[in-house]
Amino acid sequence: MMSNIEIQRRRTFAIIAHPDAGKTSLTEKLLLFGGQIQVAGAVKSNKIKKTATSDWMEIEKQRGISVTTSVMEFDYKDYKINILDTPGHQDFAEDTFRTLTAVDSVIIVVDGAKGVETQTRKLMEVCRMRNTPVIIFVNKMDREGKDPFDLLDELEEELMIRVRPLSWPIEQGIRFKGVYNIYEEKLDLYQPSKQVVTEKVAVDIHSAALDEQIGKTLADKLRVDLELLEGVYPEFSSEDYLAGTLAPVFFGSALNNFGVQELLDCFLEIAPAPRPIQAEERLVVPDEPKFTGFIFKITANIDPNHRSCVAFCKICSGKFVRNAPYLHVRHGKTMRFSSPTQFMAQRKTTIDEAYAGDIIGLPDNGSFKIGDTLTEGELLHFRGIPSFSPEMFKYIENADPMKQKQLSKGIDQLMDEGVAQLFVNQFNNRKIIGTVGQLQFEVIQYRLLNEYNASCRWEPLSLYKACWVESDDAEELEAFKKRKYQFMAKDRDGRDVFLADSNYVLQMAQIDFKKIRFHFTSEF
Secondary structure (H helix, E strand, O other), X not given: XXXXXXXXXXXXXXXXXXXXXXXXXXXXXXXXXXOOOOOOOOOOOXXXXXXXXXXXXXXXXXXXXXXXXXXXXXXXXXXXXXXXXXXXXXXXXXXXXXXXXXXXXXXXXXXOOOEOOHHHHHHHHHHHHOOOOEEEEEEOOOOOOOOHHHHHHHHHHHHOOEEEEOEEEEOOHXXXXXXXXXXXXXXXEOOOOOOOOOEEXXXXXXXXXXXXXXXXXXXXXXXXXXXXXXXXXXXXXXXXXXXXXXXXXXXXXXXXXXXXXXXXXXXXXXXXOOOOEEEOOOEEOOXXXXXXXXEEEEEEOOXXXXXXXXXXXXXXXXXXXXXXXXXEOOOOEEEOOOOOEEEEOOEEEEOOEEEOOOEEEEEEOOOOOOOOEEEOOOOOOEOOOOOEOOOEEEEEEEOOHHHHHHHHHHHHHHHHHOOOEEEEEOOOOOEEEEEOOHHHHHHHHHHHHHHHOOXXXXXXXXXXXXXXEEEOOHHHHHHHHHHOHHHEEEOOOOOEEEEEOOHHHHHHHHHHOOOEEEEOEOOO
């Protein structure tokens, strides 16, 4: 076994939220504590609009949304922290699903006024499937919102997890005075300023000092609330949190830098160090001496000047060393990496070594696909990084015959990223792009034009579902493909895909061809 000290100081987590919940503000404030950015939420006026540090694509800055997961790394106290800032928009949920395979814990940001929204509910299902530990940050307490007790009930009901507040708000909106930090037994007084770090006061809630700080009326209400919390909610148990069955809840205002440091300090104490990961062959433990890792994300054109692709690798065990030989399991060939990088959004630094729990960027010239495994020679396969059956389909056509090469390269690299899925219709040989949301088509068109100088146009295609088909009975599979010839396609790996044009057609196919298996994710 290798030295455990470096591994134990790693913390890798994703931030997930609905787009309006204020996730970007929280990410920026966390980076501020890591000393990575000088200004947090810089002066906002009609003339000055600072975009999120994590939103590095031009289209993200224009739209004010995240369309891809950003990877950021910084040091805080004695810990090395990797944040994966995921897209909040539901059209990019698949990117978030894959990101959740590479993290050890999750922070969910919830809007104090809107409560739990559909996208958050779906992402929580993925966390539950993997028993990922979850902390909930209720944001925007400086605005009018729902009653905190009602919010806690909603969190338990909608996210199907027990909750335990570790901080408690004193009023909200314009009356917001701050929070009582239950975990540290300190009072955090709110100052409506983005530039001032909040004042912490160690105070006994049963003493007159509390009355002096916030007034007798609010002090009495706080005492009653805390007594009620103790009676209704379970004691905080780090074992239950680590098992993914209990979620600590914090309250604050990320935009005004309030409650964020309390969240981060508690997170470092209770969040898990890198955890064992199940490969197909065996369980991989972080402190094994030999390096293993898997590719969970590929990003094209992270540096527009060089048109380079970067494959993001989650290190599962051991220590990664620059220029050391590692086996690319799918290709069966040895590779060396002379310029592995760690990221702070689009700013990157070359590293010489990295440990289990870290996320590193490896230069990619087309040799990686999402899900690929790197080891020191052992044949391992990490699963659980699927592509889901798309719900929207369009033919993609070249709008400029002079730029066919650029378009092909652009489509190949964007599909490697997992932005969408490409199918080639076996009937007419036309290329079909499948996505889970309309916005993805706009992003693809924008990026093809701005990153590859290639114009494309979309042609409508009415389909219900794409599903992968396989069978142990070769004759039946052949008969099915002949009968459905117009609706058969191949994916980029050459696998057979059935493009059903309605739910009825799909159901009839499943009834008529009993020996054929229809899969709705790419992993089977």
